[in-house]
Each structure stands twice: as structure tokens, then as C-alpha cells.
Amino acid sequence: xxxxxxxxxxxxxxxxxxxxxxxxxxxxxxxxxxxxxxxxxxxxxxxxxxxxxxxxxxxxxxxxxxxxxxxxxxxxxxxxxxxxxxxxxxxxxxxxxxxxxxxxxxxxxxxxxxxxxxxxxxxxxxxxxxxxxxxxxxxxxxxxxxxxxxxxxxxxxxxxxxxxxxxxxxxxxxxxxxxxxxxxxxxxxxxxxxxxxxxxxxxxxxxxxxxxxxxxxxxxxxxxxxxxxxxxxxxxxxxxxxxxxxxxxxxxxxxxxxxxxxxxxxxxxxxxxxxxxxxxxxxxxxxxxxxx
Amino acid sequence: xxxxxxxxxxxxxxxxxxxxxxxxxxxxxxxxxxxxxxxxxxxxxxxxxxxxxxxxxxxxxxxxxxxxxxxxxxxxxxxxxxxxxxxxxxxxxxxxxxxxxxxxxxxxxxxxxxxxxxxxxxxxxxxxxxxxxxxxxxxxxxxxxxxxxxxxxxxxxxxxxxxxxxxxxxxxxxxxxxxxxxxxxxxxxxxxxxxxxxxxxxxxxxxxxxxxxxxxxxxxxxxxxxxxxxxxxxxxxxxxxxxxxxxxxxxxxxxxxxxxxxxxxxxxxxxxxxxxxxxxxxx
Amino acid sequence: xxxxxxxxxxxxxxxxxxxxxxxxxxxxxxxxxxxxxxxxxxxxxxxxxxxxxxxxxxxxxxxxxxxxxxxxxxxxxxxxxxxxxxxxxxxxxxxxxxxxxxxxxxxxxxxxxxxxxxxxxxxxxxxxxxxxxxxxxxxxxxxxxxxxxxxxxxxxxxxxxxxxxxxxxxxxxxxxxxxxxxxxxxxxxxxxxxxxxxxxxxxxxxxxxxxxxxxxxxxxxxxxxxxxxxxxxxxxxxxxxxxxxxxxxxxxxxxxxxxxxxxxxxxxxxxxxxxxxxxxxxxxxxxxxxxxxxxxxxxxxxxxxxxxxxxxxxxxxxxxxxxxxxxxxxxxxxxxxxxxxxxxxxx
Numbered sequence: 001x002x003x004x005x006x007x008x009x010x011x012x013x014x015x016x017x018x019x020x021x022x023x024x025x026x027x028x029x030x031x032x033x034x035x036x037x038x039x040x041x042x043x044x045x046x047x048x049x050x051x052x053x054x055x056x057x058x059x060x061x062x063x064x065x066x067x068x069x070x071x072x073x074x075x076x077x078x079x080x081x082x083x084x085x086x087x088x089x090x091x092x093x094x095x096x097x098x099x100x101x102x103x104x105x106x107x108x109x110x111x112x113x114x115x116x117x118x119x120x121x122x123x124x125x126x127x128x129x130x131x132x133x134x135x136x137x138x139x140x141x142x143x144x145x146x147x148x149x150x151x152x153x154x155x156x157x158x159x160x161x162x163x164x165x166x167x168x169x170x171x172x173x174x175x176x177x178x179x180x181x182x183x184x185x186x187x188x189x190x191x192x193x194x195x196x197x198x199x200x201x202x203x204x205x206x207x208x209x210x211x212x213x214x215x216x217x218x219x220x221x222x223x224x225x226x227x228x229x230x231x232x233x234x235x236x237x238x239x240x241x242x243x244x245x246x247x248x249x250x251x252x253x254x255x256x257x258x259x260x261x262x263x264x265x266x267x268x269x270x271x272x273x274x275x276x277x278x279x280x281x282x283x284x285x286x287x288x289x290x291x292x
Numbered sequence: 293x294x295x296x297x298x299x300x301x302x303x304x305x306x307x308x309x310x311x312x313x314x315x316x317x318x319x320x321x322x323x324x325x326x327x328x329x330x331x332x333x334x335x336x337x338x339x340x341x342x343x344x345x346x347x348x349x350x351x352x353x354x355x356x357x358x359x360x361x362x363x364x365x366x367x368x369x370x371x372x373x374x375x376x377x378x379x380x381x382x383x384x385x386x387x388x389x390x391x392x393x394x395x396x397x398x399x400x401x402x403x404x405x406x407x408x409x410x411x412x413x414x415x416x417x418x419x420x421x422x423x424x425x426x427x428x429x430x431x432x433x434x435x436x437x438x439x440x441x442x443x444x445x446x447x448x449x450x451x452x453x454x455x456x457x458x459x460x461x462x463x464x465x466x467x468x469x470x471x472x473x474x475x476x477x478x479x480x481x482x483x484x485x486x487x488x489x490x491x492x493x494x495x496x497x498x499x500x501x502x503x504x505x506x507x508x509x510x511x512x513x514x515x516x517x518x519x520x521x522x523x524x525x526x527x528x529x530x531x532x533x534x535x536x537x538x539x540x541x542x543x544x545x546x547x548x549x550x551x552x553x554x555x556x557x558x559x560x561x562x563x564x565x566x567x568x569x570x571x572x573x574x575x
Numbered sequence: 576x577x578x579x580x581x582x583x584x585x586x587x588x589x590x591x592x593x594x595x596x597x598x599x600x601x602x603x604x605x606x607x608x609x610x611x612x613x614x615x616x617x618x619x620x621x622x623x624x625x626x627x628x629x630x631x632x633x634x635x636x637x638x639x640x641x642x643x644x645x646x647x648x649x650x651x652x653x654x655x656x657x658x659x660x661x662x663x664x665x666x667x668x669x670x671x672x673x674x675x676x677x678x679x680x681x682x683x684x685x686x687x688x689x690x691x692x693x694x695x696x697x698x699x700x701x702x703x704x705x706x707x708x709x710x711x712x713x714x715x716x717x718x719x720x721x722x723x724x725x726x727x728x729x730x731x732x733x734x735x736x737x738x739x740x741x742x743x744x745x746x747x748x749x750x751x752x753x754x755x756x757x758x759x760x761x762x763x764x765x766x767x768x769x770x771x772x773x774x775x776x777x778x779x780x781x782x783x784x785x786x787x788x789x790x791x792x793x794x795x796x797x798x799x800x801x802x803x804x805x806x807x808x809x810x811x812x813x814x815x816x817x818x819x820x821x822x823x824x825x826x827x828x829x830x831x832x833x834x835x836x837x838x839x840x841x842x843x844x845x846x847x848x849x850x851x852x853x854x855x856x857x858x859x860x861x862x863x864x865x866x867x868x869x870x871x872x873x874x875x876x877x878x879x880x881x882x883x884x885x886x887x888x889x890x891x892x893x894x895x896x897x898x899x900x901x902x903x904x905x906x907x908x909x910x911x912x913x914x915x916x917x918x919x920x921x922x
Contacts, residue, residue, distance in 0.1 A: 035707055083883055086887050087886070087887070090886075090890035093640075094889065096646075097839070097843045097882065098887065100836055100840065100882070101879050101880075102883060103879075104875060104878065104879035105876065105883065108875045108876040112872060228715065231711045235708075262725065262726050262733075263722060263726055265722050270715075270719060272712070272715050273700060273715055273719075276704060276711075276712055277700055277704075280703050280704050280708060282708075371787065371790075390795075390797075391791055392790050392791075392792075392793050395791060395792065396793055400792070403788065407788035408784070408785065409780065409784035409785055411780065412777065412780055412781065416777050419777055420777050420781045423774050423794055426774045433769060433770055433774065433775045434766050434769050434770060436769045436773075447774070484791075487792055487793045
């Protein structure tokens with residue numbers, strides 16, 4: 001029984017990380033209708049930024065995190081401006097390939113600067129583990145869960161009640177109509193990229209704290225998993241990304257604990273395929289019917 | 293005008309309360325639809341739609357915007373599967389068939405918003421229509437031997453004949469997407485005809501056309517019927533065209549048939565007038 | 576009449592498809608002379624087989640992406656299925672059929688068929704899913720395949736398959752494998768070109784351009800989608816078998832989504848649906864980074880920048896105009912035009 005709850009906790013921890021990354025995928029997809037393949041690598045850049053600011057420069061963690069968030073947001077906006085904006089009217093495949101190019105670019109820049117070997121991620125969150133019955137919850141897990149929950153609430157409020165949040169929803173519904181109503185599509189897309197990248201940075205903190213080592217290709221697998229989570233929940237849907245991320249994390253940890261550690265990826269992807277076959281647009285995705 | 297038939301033939305009952313042109317009497321109707329209906333999540337889009345179309349009839353389907361006309365076409369071609377009712381094409385039920393099978397059974401169609409294979413050449417668009425009549429197996433296709441050349445040559449010849457019918461053989465090599473609007477509409481009809489249908493459904497064929505183009509279209513529709521000996525069913529808002537060439541007209545409003553008959557009967561039907569004027573009042 | 580036939584034959588001999596074949600044959604002729612004349616550097620020798628495999632992979636993926644218009648991110652998975660099944664077949668039959676010229680083709684067919692079966696299974700979701708959803712499912716399928724093979728004992732697990740063990744020694748040098756590579760590339764290219772110009776190819780492209788219209792025109796969309804996935808998987812699998820024979824050890828982890836993406840990049844850069852393009856892009860993208868080995872550190876960085884710049888340029892209206900003005904085709908057209916004018920002037 002203790003294994004069951006322990007797995008649930010670690011599943012929620014991993015799921016929270018996936019959810020934070022998936023939010024970036026889903027928001028960008030909803031608004032710019034593109035798969036930002038480079039999103040996973042923003043996590044890696046975010047993690048390296050913490051290594052630089054904390055381990056090398058010795059800045060206090062809070063300031064390091066703020067710098068990291070600002071840096072990643074800026075990075076996201078610049079990637080959009082330089083690589084994706086000129087392709088607004090191009091085919092989605094052209095955008096996808098460009099995004100792949102950006103992903104390679106970020107990985108190789110990181111490799112040039114930091115080398116291929118993995119670097120230790122600094123311990124920036126020091127909190128004692130708590131014990132409930134026989135279940136032990138690490139301090140970092142606790143922080144992850146709380147911060148993720150707060151971010152999800154804030155993001156939901158932001159999307160539903162602020163002016164820019166409403167603009168984001170309007171652009172994702174109908175770009176032309178939003179433009180006609182005086183909403184700047186370009187600015188909205190920039191804001192989306194900034195928020196998505198900032199969330200990826202926060203995810204990188206938790207990822208680094210959980211896995212403790214970072215290398216240039218670190219972002220790629222969690223990126224793909226989070227992307228899967230976004231599709232799983234229904235890409236374009238923000239609650240979908242949260243649900244998809246957390247469910248994916250839980251499924252992954254349970255299959256590791258109860259079925260097989262080496263087959264967990266296959267199980268996760270298998271569940272995704274099954275869900276999509278039953279619900280072709282994901283759990284909470286909108287049904288798109290083609291008008292004949 | 294090379295019209296073999298009297299301009300407005302008498303409609304005679306077949307088999308009971310439905311009407312077909314006199315010349316089609318005694319032959320099995322090409323289309324027999326009984327009590328067709330579809331619901332979209334509790335909302336009834338089309339209800340109790342019945343029609344009989346004679347083998348060489350030009351039938352019209354009219355009604356105000358949103359009456360469910362295109363939905364009827366989608367039901368007839370099984371793009372949507374009907375919730376209720378039956379469709380018989382030349383006496384065979386289309387229930388459970390997929391769209392391409394319905395095409396094999398003899399229904400071809402065009403679309404309101406033109407749907408061409410825009411990256412393929414004009415000729416290839418028509419050749420896709422000939423797809424099922426071509427004798428070219430996969431092995432021949434892969435090796436370009438074993439009757440491949442013969443089959444392609446025959447298809448080229450036939451496709452050019454279809455294009456020639458619409459006076460567009462000279463455009464055969466152009467990409468379909470590059471054609472002017474009117475030619476795209478004609479190509480769509482040519483492609484549909486290439487599938488050798490028994491009835492062709494035209495969804496607003498005159499939309500966006502000027503009077504001279506519309507006149508040419510009317511002529512073409514008659515030629516299609518006369519040359520290929522098939523039935524035509526069309527959705528159209530241009531009343532002049534409908535009243536001019538359709539022999540039987542069915543009026544749809546809010547998913548229900550409100551009137552059926554010859555153009556003269558429809559013109560004087562108070563229900564039809566109300567459906568159209570009622571809409572005018574709203575606007 | 577005889578003249579007309581002659582003209583037709585001439586036209587055929589200089590058609591775009593024929594030129595592609597000449598191109599492939601010419602490249603391989605040069606390479607063969609270099610290789611068998613011991614003029615080829617070790618670098619060139621080492622990449623011959625893998626570049627050939629990538630040509631086959633790209634051309635076959637082009638059938639899915641370029642002709643059918645569906646995004647597939649699991650092509651490496653098909654390749655690895657073919658590779659491991661075909662190589663195992665080859666290892667088991669190495670005593671029974673010592674002649675490579677019989678065993679390798681048989682292994683390629685075996686691996687190809689195995690991959691085709693998997694392609695059929697992966698193609699099934701393609702009937703229900705579209706666009707990005709299908710892309711993620713194909714990616715997921717590729718990862719599942721990788722994961723399963725990594726956990727199979729028969730393929731050597733994560734350590735991979737060793738082809739140099741005594742009793743099951745199937746490893747061959749590039750010099751030995753090159754003829755098979757040439758034949759495989761030629762067969763793939765010819766089959767793809769021929770399909771494109773057949774009623775089946777037209778049906779596939781019709782689905783790409785407008786699925787609903789294709790259905791209404793009598794094209795069986797289900798059938799063709801499956802055929803495309805099966806066929807593409809078959810060739811990827813066959814290429815995998817060849818690939819496997821050229822390495823002493825193959826690890827299943829190599830065939831991940833990154834490799835699938837690499838193949839997709841080749842297809843897109845070469846031009847959707849263009850077989851010529853796929854061949855040239857495969858050579859350029861696989862061989863150039865090898866040539867740049869000297870720049871080792873910056874190699875992949877340059878690759879990524881080139882990728883982004885090419886994609887940006889390709890969707891830049893001004894650049895497209897510039898390109899079409901100076902393309903080979905338009906130059907030919909201009910020449911023709913002036914000729915026509917000459918003729919009309921004479922009349």
C-alpha cells in the first residue's frame with residue numbers, strides 16, 4: 001500500500017513537470033497553430049541558466065530564478081520573432097522543420113558552451129521531507145506540487161479574466177476576427193511564447209532538482225513526453241494540458257513501479273495511442289468537423 | 293440547341309404520389325429516397341425527405357439559406373450517414389456504404405466550395421475520375437508494363453474527351469489550382485462525369501457566375517443530360533436557372549420538404565412564397 | 576509513324592524521370608570506379624552504404640509525406656523492425672545459404688515484409704487521425720518499437736545485435752555491399768516514380784489535395800492510406816537490413832524519433848513529392864556533415880543554422896521570385912519561347 005501512495009506522489013511530481021511544459025506546447029499550438037519542437041530545449045537552457053547564475057556566479061536562488069525566467073521568456077520571444085514569425089503564412093510542415101532546426105541549434109549552442117558531459121544541477125530548494133504514515137514526501141516534491149497548483153490557478157485566472165488573456169483566447173478561436181476587433185495577433189503570440197517559456201523555466205527547476213544532472217540533450221525527452229501529454233489532453237486546451245501532463249506522469253510512474261521500468265515509455269505512448277483512437281482530439285480537445 | 297426533349301415535359305406519377313418526366317415512365321427511377329432524416333446531437337437538420345428522380349430528369353433542390361440542401365447531398369453521398377430513412381440508387385440501397393462505394397453505385401457530385409485536386413494537372417483531375425474504370429493493377433503501375441501504357445493511353449483519350457465536352461482540352465496540362473473560377477467549376481463537373489455516374493449532383497453550380505456564364509452552364513447541364521443520358525440534381529439560388537431547366541423541383545425549408553412539383557406549380561405555391569418572403573422580412 | 580515512335584522514344588529517354596535514373600546511375604558509376612579502383616578515401620567508403628540507405632528511407636517517406644500528405648515521425652521505427660528481423664534471418668540462415676547474393680536479397684524481403692506488417696498496424700490509426708495528431712501517434716509508434724526491441728533478448732537487448740559472432744557472421748564491407756545498395760536504391764526510385772505516374776499514384780495525390788473530393792470521386796481512401804504506409808514501411812525495412820549488414824553492432828536506441836525527424840528533414844528540404852529532391856537532399860545532408868568532420872565541434876551547429884535559413888528563404892516571397900527567374904526550367908522555357916518566335920517569324 002505504501003508503494004502505491006509513494007508512486008502516486010512521484011507520479012504527481014513528474015506529472016507536474018510534464019504539465020508545466022505541456023502548457024507551453026498547448027498555448028503556442030492554440031494560438032499560433034504550430035508545434036514548437038524547440039520548446040523542450042528551452043527547459044535545458046533554463047536549467048543551464050541556473051547552473052551559471054547559482055553555481056558559477058553564486059547568486060542567491062531567488063534572484064537566479066527571476067533572471068532565469070526573464071532570460072527564458074526573452075529567449076522564447078526572440079525565437080518566435082526570428083524563426084517563426086517570417087513563416088506565419090508558410091505551410092505547417094515548414095514551420096515544424098524550422099522548429100526542429102531551432103531545437104538542434106539550441107542543443108548545439110549549449111554543447112559548445114557547456115560541453116557534452118553532464119553538469120550537476122545546484123541544490124536550490126532545501127526543504128526537509130515530511131512523512132505521512134509510511135509515505136515519505138520529499139521537500140522538493142512538495143514544492144513542485146504546490147507551485148504547480150498555484151501556477152495552474154493563476155494561469156486559469158489570467159486566461160479567463162485579464163485583457164491579454166482574453167485576447168489570447170480570441171486569437172486562438174479566430175485569428176482574422178480577433179484582428180478585426182483590434183487585437184494585435186503578433187503581440188498576443190509574443191506574450192504566449194513568453195509565458196510558455198517562463199513556465200518551461202520553472203519546469204526546468206523541478207526537473208533539475210529531481211534528476212540532479214543536466215546535459216545539452218536533457219530537454220528533448222521531457223519535451224517529447226510533455227508534447228505527448230498536450231496531445232493526450234487535447235492540444236490547444238489549457239485544462240487538457242494540465243490533466244494530460246499529470247495523468248502521463250502518473251501512468252509513467254505506475255508502469256515503472258508495477259510493470260516494468262524499461263517498458264514504461266512504450267506503455268505511456270501506448271496509452272496515448274489508445275486514447276487518441278477512442279477520442280481523436282484528445283481528452284478535452286474540441287471536436288473539429290470539416291465542413292463539406 | 294440540340295435538345296431532344298420537349299422543353300418542359302409533363303410530369304407523371306411514379307409509382308404513386310411522386311412524379312417523373314413522362315419519358316422516364318416505366319423505367320426504374322435513378323434515385324429513390326424515402327423518409328430520409330439526420331440529427332446532429334439532438335438537432336434535426338433534415339427530416340422526412342423523400343424524392344424520386346427519373347433516369348434522365350433534371351431535378352432542382354431549392355430553399356432558403358440553411359434549409360439543409362447541402363446536408364441532403366451529403367446524405368445522398370454518405371458523407372453523413374442518415375439517422376433515418378433509405379436511399380436507393382438504381383434500385384440498390386446505399387445503407388452502410390462508404391462515400392466511394394456510393395460513387396461506384398452511380399452518384400457523382402460537385403461541391404459548393406470547389407474541391408479540386410489543385411496540385412494535379414487538369415487532365416489528371418479527370419483521370420482520377422476514371423480511376424475505377426481503368427484496368428491497371430498495382431503490378432502494372434509499379435513496373436509500367438503489363439498493359440500500363442495501353443490503359444494510360446485510353447484514359448488520356450477519354451479524359452480529353454470529357455475536357456473537350458467543356459471546351460477546356462487546351463488547359464489539360466495546367467495545374468487545376470491555377471484555373472480561373474469558371475473553369476474550375478467546369479472541371480469539377482468533368483471530373484464527376486468521368487466516374488460514369490447515373491446521376492450527378494451539382495451544389496450551386498452557378499454561384500459567382502455572371503449571366504452569360506450562367507447561360508452557358510444551363511446549356512451544359514442540358515447537354516450533360518442529353519449526351520450521357522443521366523439524371524442531374526442541382527441545388528441553386530438562381531431562380532431563373534432553376535425555373536428554366538429543372539423539370540421537377542423540391543423545396544426545402546428548415547430541413548423539411550414544403551413543396552414538390554413542376555416549376556409552374558412551385559412558382560404559384562403559397563408555402564414557397566412564404567418561405568422565401570418570410571426570410572426577406574427577417575433580413 | 577516511325578518518326579512519331581522515334582520522337583516518343585526520344586521524349587521518354589529525356590523525360591524528368593529518366594534523367595533521375597541517369598543521375599543515380601552516374602553517381603554510382605563514379606563511386607564504383609573510385610571504390611573498386613581503391614581511389615576512395617576511407618571516409619567516403621564508410622558512408623556509402625548509410626547514404627544509400629538514407630536515400631531509400633527519404634524516397635519511401637516521401638510517399639507518405641509528399642504524395643499522401645500525412646506527417647509521419649516514425650520512419651526510423653519501420654527501419655529498425657526491418658533491420659533486426661532481416662539481420663536475424665540472415666544470421667540464422669548464414670550456414671544454410673552462404674551465398675550473400677541470395678541470402679541478402681531474401682533477408683531484405685523478409686525484413687521488408689516484417690516492417691510492412693508493422694506499417695499496416697501503424698497505418699490503422701492514420702485512418703482516424705489527421706495532421707498533428709497522426710504525427711504524434713507515428714512518433715509514439717516509433718518509440719514503442721524502439722522500446723520493445725530494446726527489451727527483446729533475441730535482438731541482444733540494449734547492447735544491440737552483434738553481426739560478427741562466429742557462426743552468425745553476416746557483417747560485410749562496403750565494397751561487398753555496394754552493388755546491393757545500388758540495386759535497392761534503383762528499385763526504390765523506379766517503383767516510386769512509376770507509382771506516382773499511375774492511377775494509384777493519382778489517387779494518393781488526390782487524397783492529399785482533397786480527401787473528401789477524392790472519396791466522392793470514387794477513391795477508396797482507407798485502402799490507399801494503408802497501402803502507402805505498408806509500402807513505405809517495406810522499403811524502410813529493406814534499407815534497414817542493408818544498413819544492419821554494414822555494421823558490426825547495431826543498438827536499437829539509435830532508431831529513435833530524432834532519426835525519423837532527420838529523414839523527414841531530408842524529404843522536406845528535397846521538396847515534397849520530389850524524388851530527385853529527396854535523393855539530392857539525402858546525399859547533401861548525410862554526406863556533407865561527414866565531409867565537415869574537420870569542423871567537428873561546429874558541424875551540427877552549421878547544420879541547424881542552414882536548416883533554419885533554408886526554411887526561411889523558401890517561404891520568402893522575394894526569394895521564390897528570384898529563384899524561379901533563374902531556375903533551369905525557366906531558362907529552358909525562355910529558349911523554347913524564342914525558338915517559337917523564330918518559327919512564327921519565318922512563317
